[in-house]
Amino acid sequence: MSDEQPALRVALVGIVVISLFAALFARLYYLQVLRTTTVEEVFGTARYRDISYQGLRGRILDRNGAVLVDNRESIVVTVDRRQFDALDDKEGLKLRLARALNDAGFPTKVRDITARIEDPRYDPLKPVPIAEDVSPQLESYLLERLHEFPTVDVVRTEVRSYPQGKLAAHLIGYTGSINSEELEARAKDPKGYEPGDEIGKAGVERIFESELRAKPGVRTVEVDATEREVGTRSDVPAVPGADLQLTIDVQLQKAVETLLEQTLEQARLQKKRRETDPPLRAPAGAVVVLDAETSEVLALASYPTYDPSEFIGGISEYRYDELTAPGSFQPFTDRAISTPYAPGSTFKPFTAIAALAKGLITPGDVIVDNGSYELEDCTDTCVFTNAGNTRYGRVDLERSLVVSSDVYYYRIGEAFYRQRGVVGDDALQQTARSFGFGTATGIQLPGEQEGLVGDPALKAARNADNPEAYPYGEWFTGDTVIMAIGQGEMQATPLQLANAYASLVNGGALHAPSIAKALLDHDTGTVTREYGVRTLATVHLPPEIRDPILDGLTGVVADEEGTANPAFAGFPLELVPVAGKTGTAEVDGKADTALFAAVAPANDPKYVVVAVMEESGFASETAAPLVRKIMEHLPEVRPYFEQRAAAPSTTTGSTSTTGPASADDGAEAGGAAAGDAEDDGSAGSEEPTVAATTTTSPPPATTAVDPPTTTAAPDPPATEPTAAPTTAAAVNAAPADQQGATFAPALLALATAGGAAVRRRARRGGVARRPRVPQGRA
């Protein structure tokens, strides 16, 4: 370079170069030495997105494996939001889509589509569902014209299906889209929830949500800055949820629900006794069938009910309002567990137990029931009467149950009050609580109520809280007196009542009723978890207390003056003796609640059945007949009626007998005395020729039976050598593969014979000439 200036300028270039590099070094030093980043930080905040997808929700089965809730395919119309945002003609697309949906019969407004697309709760990476459960016709229509409907897709997903329709709706519950509170509550759930997921909302769908829910599959994709997928990093498939096996029996549940509805309908047709009586609206009711030994729920019905399939894809607001309107009588309420009723006379056995335990009475004490009872030293309400002022005369403990003498229990109630210094001021309540009254039973269903067992403390507290609504804080004699007959401060849910009876008849074991039997692996069906019996407590119930009560309860059904005796006319009590207690509870301003709590077989309790019918009048004319009809469907009884239905119509006998009636019952009953069969048949019921018809019928040709039921039949017990020769021979003579088929007529003959024996024994003794429960059975 010749002159100075350019050289200077070249030198300046060097300075610029060094400055630029200094900047690079500085930045490099900052990034790599001052502000280092760990791999964990980077890969934690990486541009990966987890896209979860649903697996199959577990099915719900009955105790025998019949499917109550399954999954089925639903066709869903979706819109891909990310692509939709880039569309030019958004409104046009929405309009065309709404039109297509409407034409196909799925009423949709453009506004609805906009709302779905803009709903921020949906995963931005997933297409938004616009319409669920559309027809295959619409599916093919749209799929053929996808170019007219950009960003629209039609996919098939799994939704709940109900092969049994509305059956057991209250037990099963339903599923629905998860709401924000549920989402929050399950934020840390290992099965990860996200908006739009289905979740159990009621019934076992809700309680066993964690078990039924599938573990979602997760596809981890890498996305670029515009959230476009650029690759898949991993794909963990979904794990289906476990199948839930319930304790209920579909056949029995079906019968119970049908009969409950029918009986309520019939109850509405009753004539009022007096013009001034409240109307017999019979709007609602509940039935509980428990296993007496384990408190497993075999059937549980609440009427009115609803159809869970209406919730698939969301129920419309209009329909929901309709279902929850007052005239619909709250179909979503499971009355069996959520509605406390005054138990009325069905509570009397527990009053009696309390009195026996405290020594206030003995079984043999006799009072004279003149139809009313006046309290001693009384100023206000002092006279309590029997229903209809009926006079029952001489009444001991057993007869007090048989005829349902209120006076007998008023006296006990007053005794509790008067002796409160000795027995304590809540002795009756203590006994009630020991049988589970006043506490939720702990069944695995949502919304259970705890009922009510009032005591002086409660009444005082109520008065202190709200003196205007509860002006009396004092516990009066009358409070105990009406509690003794299951009124007043005494309320129980049908399930509580059934569970208390189960405890009473099984010897004192109080279980938490169970609705879940087991969890089964979705693929193999093997049991992965068994829900066993949950024993809560054991009530001290010695035979000297329990036996007279059971005798009384047996008399309610078997004795001619028993309150439930008419309802059981024609019922094979000889085959399956039934014990029970009617209850007709008064409700302010409404017709009486009819209740019946029953046990079968009375001599070897297996089932507890409780029926409650609101505003239905006398239990003996409503609830008791309902229970009787339900009991016709018990496995031990069903063959009898099936045979009876089949026998007159055809002599070849085509009825299959699938009831797994215990072989013991058949054998023992048969062992009693076959010779009495005809005698009893004509004496006991409107079907005098049953025994003759069936014993002379040739073995039916059909063979769909349980083989084990026949094994004991040819082998009558040694204690009863006069076993029916005819039937024994018939069974023996039958070819091996037909033995099951011969079971039904054989059982029938044996059963009717056995029943006679029970009755005859009954006639031999007892104050009120009613049968003793054949406990010892020697």
Place this chain on the structure above:
Amino acid sequence: MSLLVKPAPSVESLRRDPGAPHRHLDWSLLGLSVGLAVVGLAMIFSATKGSGPTPYTGMVARQMMALLLGLAVMGALAFIDYRRLREWAPLFYAGALGLLGAVLVLGQNVKGAQAWFAVGGFQLQPSEPAKLAIIVVLAAYLAAHRDTLGAGHLVAALALAAVPMALILLQPDLGTMLVFAVVALTLLAVAGVRARYLAALVLLGVIGTVVVLNSDLLAQYQRDRLLVFIERSSDRDSGLAESYNVDQSETAISLGGLTGRGWGNGPQTQEGRVPEQQTDFIFTVVGEELGFIGASVVLGMFLALALRIWRVAQLAKDDFGALLCCGVLAMLVFQVFENVGMSMRIMPVTGIPLPFLSYGGSSLLTSCAGIGIVLSVHMHRFR
């Protein structure tokens, strides 16, 4: 010195001419160039080998061929007297314009830019050699009018630069156009254009940039890139497409730390999470796998190369030689600064390769040729 003790006859005859060009080959320039290219090969291998059991070597092999070709071009240019280039300048210029025009018609569109010729399985990017052409042409023109440099010459020089810049902007390739602008500006400055003219020029440039940014001349992606750079601090995780590259790149460099993750072990690199990591973002591989120490060595090599070119410019026998060196210096340094700077988020993202390191034959050949010219200036400084 063994040569003094036992001189070979041929060496003996050469020794007689101390000014002979071959005696003044600058080994440091050659060594730094080859060294950087070799580092580049290693980085390209790491960035493209893939995760399979058999590493992919296709790109490294092609780059190696380009390097051999580049060294041949470098050698040829070194031994040709750079003053001959002055005579060929119009030819270079015309050829460059022809190719830049042709590529707009016949070229291949790759990633949105009409910048490549496909020739028998190889791709040629004419804008790369065009950089050298503009250096030679401007150096020749400015050197010729060195003593009488006025406004008219300034306009003429700007016009010479503007034509290829316009053609490149049509591709569009904003980054390469910027290289042209920087080269032209540097040459004007060094040649002695008055400071006030330069200031006016810079002002015009700024206004022009603002106008262009607000017009439709730039493609949306280019505008986004620039805006990302401007708005980076407040918008780190906005999810903008253009910030993604820089996020990943900056993260990768940060991950390197002091000593690096090791060659072939950079998590970001091996996951392939930095787009264009073998070409425009090759420095992220250096930063992540070699760490601060390795990256400093690479930057240090670039700095040494630049200072060496700068030194050659000072030593040059004439203005033309000095201007040639400054042009090459401006080209290389701006590319390094822009490329490394964008990897570290101190410069906006533009598609400029890192000289010697980035995968791409045209770029490597151009860098080698540029060094060849500088070598020639150095070798021919005495005669």
